[in-house]
Amino acid sequence: MNDLWISLVQSLILIVxxxxxxxxxxxxxxxxxxxxxxxxxxTRTGPWGLAQPxxxxxxxxxxEDVIPAGADKFVFRLAxxxxxxTALAVWxxxxxxxxxxxxxxxxxxxxxxxxxxxxxxxxFTSLHIYGVSLxxxxxxxxxxxxxxxxxxxxxxxxxxxxxxxxxxxxxxxGSLRLADIxxxxxxxxxxxxxxVGFLIFFIAGVAEVARMPFDLPEAETELVAGYSTEYSGMRxxxxxxxxYLGMMSVSAMVTLLYLKGWxxxxxxxxxxxxxxxVAALLFVFIWLRATFVRVxxxxxxxxxxxxxxxxxxxxxxxxxxxxxxxx
Amino acid sequence: MSAVxxxxxxxxxxxxxxxxxxxxxxxxxxxxxxxxxxxAVLFIGLGAEFIGLxxxxxxxxxxxxxxxxxxxxxxxxxxxxxxxxxxxxxQERWGGVAxxxxxxLLIVAGxxxxxxxxxxxxxxxxAVRAFGEALFYEHVFVLQLAxxxxxxxxxxxxxxxxxxx
Numbered sequence: 001m002n003d004l005w006i007s008l009v010q011s012l013i014l015i016v017x018x019x020x021x022x023x024x025x026x027x028x029x030x031x032x033x034x035x036x037x038x039x040x041x042x043t044r045t046g047p048w049g050l051a052q053p054x055x056x057x058x059x060x061x062x063x064e065d066v067i068p069a070g071a072d073k074f075v076f077r078l079a080x081x082x083x084x085x086t087a088l089a090v091w092x093x094x095x096x097x098x099x100x101x102x103x104x105x106x107x108x109x110x111x112x113x114x115x116x117x118x119x120x121x122x123x124f125t126s127l128h129i130y131g132v133s134l135x136x137x138x139x140x141x142x143x144x145x146x147x148x149x150x151x152x153x154x155x156x157x158x159x160x161x162x163x164x165x166x167x168x169x170x171x172x173x174g175s176l177r178l179a180d181i182x183x184x185x186x187x188x189x190x191x192x193x194x195x196v197g198f199l200i201f202f203i204a205g206v207a208e209v210a211r212m213p214f215d216l217p218e219a220e221t222e223l224v225a226g227y228s229t230e231y232s233g234m235r236x237x238x239x240x241x242x243x244y245l246g247m248m249s250v251s252a253m254v255t256l257l258y259l260k261g262w263x264x265x266x267x268x269x270x271x272x273x274x275x276x277x278v279a280a281l282l283f284v285f286i287w288l289r290a291t292f293v294r295v296x297x298x299x300x301x302x303x304x305x306x307x308x309x310x311x312x313x314x315x316x317x318x319x320x321x322x323x324x325x326x327x
Numbered sequence: 328m329s330a331v332x333x334x335x336x337x338x339x340x341x342x343x344x345x346x347x348x349x350x351x352x353x354x355x356x357x358x359x360x361x362x363x364x365x366x367a368v369l370f371i372g373l374g375a376e377f378i379g380l381x382x383x384x385x386x387x388x389x390x391x392x393x394x395x396x397x398x399x400x401x402x403x404x405x406x407x408x409x410x411x412x413x414x415x416x417x418q419e420r421w422g423g424v425a426x427x428x429x430x431x432l433l434i435v436a437g438x439x440x441x442x443x444x445x446x447x448x449x450x451x452x453x454a455v456r457a458f459g460e461a462l463f464y465e466h467v468f469v470l471q472l473a474x475x476x477x478x479x480x481x482x483x484x485x486x487x488x489x490x491x492x
Contacts (some may be wrong), residue, residue: 058347116376116454123384123387125385126383130391130392133395134353152393159389
């Protein structure tokens with residue numbers, strides 16, 4: 001029973017922390033995009049625009065919540081909940097550091113530690129698509145439906161390469177538990193052993209959370225706002241939340257699978273190393289958005305099926321041969 | 328039987344009822360999704376962790392997504408079916424009888440403890456390693472046959488598509 005309470009408190013801390021980081025990240029992204037564009041970003045709300053997330057939150061809360069007349073109201077309300085839930089649930093298995101000892105108890109820095117931790121993360125990632133595609137269908141608007149169709153095709157295509165590239169890491173680590181995978185990298189980070197797998201996983205991750213240059217489900221220049229066109233107020237903010245949480249979990253997974261997790265030189269504590277690496281990857285996400293233009297839809301599919309997937313299979317075979325010969 | 332198993336079982340049955348009772352196809356898909364997720368919970372509760380996770384990743388995360396994809400395209404307008412359409416005329420009552428018989432059998436079996444006591448399983452049962460060893464050492468021939476079957480299906484799809492153009 002005590003363990004259950006610890007897990008509950010951990011979940012609460014985790015959710016509050018994640019939502020705080022989400023709020024901070026919306027500001028950091030706008031400021032960084034501003035600097036990338038030789039602008040200054042938000043400046044009017046507090047010093048350095050620090051109160052901007054608060055202003056945004058108030059705006060989202062007080063805005064009128066419109067549900068289109070033709071919408072399937074139940075599914076329309078359910079979709080953002082699914083999005084946020086799956087995005088949060090991925091974090092339940094992500095360890096942010098080695099177990100710590102508090103008052104004679106060893107407490108792992110993750111809510112749950114199942115033997116198939118990495119698979120649990122993949123499972124929740126794969127459910128994320130329901131939020132998007134149901135939102136698009138329930139809105140009963142052509143732009144929303146087009147966005148949902150694109151999302152379904154894109155996410156399924158890139159999920160394959162993502163799962164295939166992660167298998168290489170499993171083979172090297174000999175375990176699916178995320179803490180074991182980090183422990184297996186105490187000497188050399190898997191990014192050096194799995195450079196192709198790392199690239200495929202990260203690219204597929206960008207596509208999974210539908211960020212630039214793969215943001216076709218939203219594509220504001222052609223689809224208004226894609227699947228979230230008909231959403232307003234807090235429900236729209238929930239899709240934003242899911243997107244940012246998705247970016248964070250992809251960054252965390254890349255850190256754990258390829259970048260030694262919380263290992264690092266001793267002048268910083270392990271948890272700090274983990275956070276630094278995740279923050280660096282989040283910066284890359286924003287950097288990508290400021291650098292690339294959106295790819296065309298047929299090229300996106302071609303790239304996913306004709307480049308990413310064969311490469312990830314090749315990576316798998318080469319890794320398997322390597323493990324069998326020298327492992 | 329733990330509380331989690333009871334809740335998951337009830338949700339699985341409720342989802343199953345929802346699939347056939349719902350008049351909107353997308354709601355049927357959602358109900359089926361609920362059933363699949365509840366079954367995954369039951370698998371994990373029984374110690375078959377890997378099967379449970381694969382159930383979510385493959386069935387809930389991929390197969391059902393295609394269902395949503397197709398159904399939301401075909402029934403893009405949110406209109407319920409006007410009247411309950413019987414797709415299986417004459418079979419419903421027999422289905423009901425079969426379900427009732429099965430329910431009685433299950434209840435009797437449960438009351439009589441007809442199932443043998445669970446064998447004590449080894450450590451790590453149902454985890455990926457044990458699953459993989461069973462799959463690739465004990466049952467490798469069946470696995471190859473299944474792979475062949477899937478390959479035939481894939482080739483068939485390619486031929487069917489190629490013939491049309």
